[in-house]
Amino acid sequence: MTEGDAVSRRRYVARGVPGGYRIWDNRSRRWWGDLYELCPDELVAALNTGVDHPTLTALLKRHRAAKR
Secondary structure: OOOOOOOOOOOEEEEEEOOEEEEEEOOOOEEEEEEEOOOOHHHHHHHHHOOOHHHHHHHHHHHHHHOO
């Protein structure tokens, strides 16, 4: 696929790293957020769809609590 195709590239993706998962920001080309033991699929989907701040905050709290 090339850049001109109709399929857009996701900005945020979960990548496996030693010890768990991290969220990679393709636009700024750096890690976003914390290290998560479980794959944060809901959180990545929410970031890519642009949910409101309270929903994103609730998801962050849920995933931070799951890593403890």
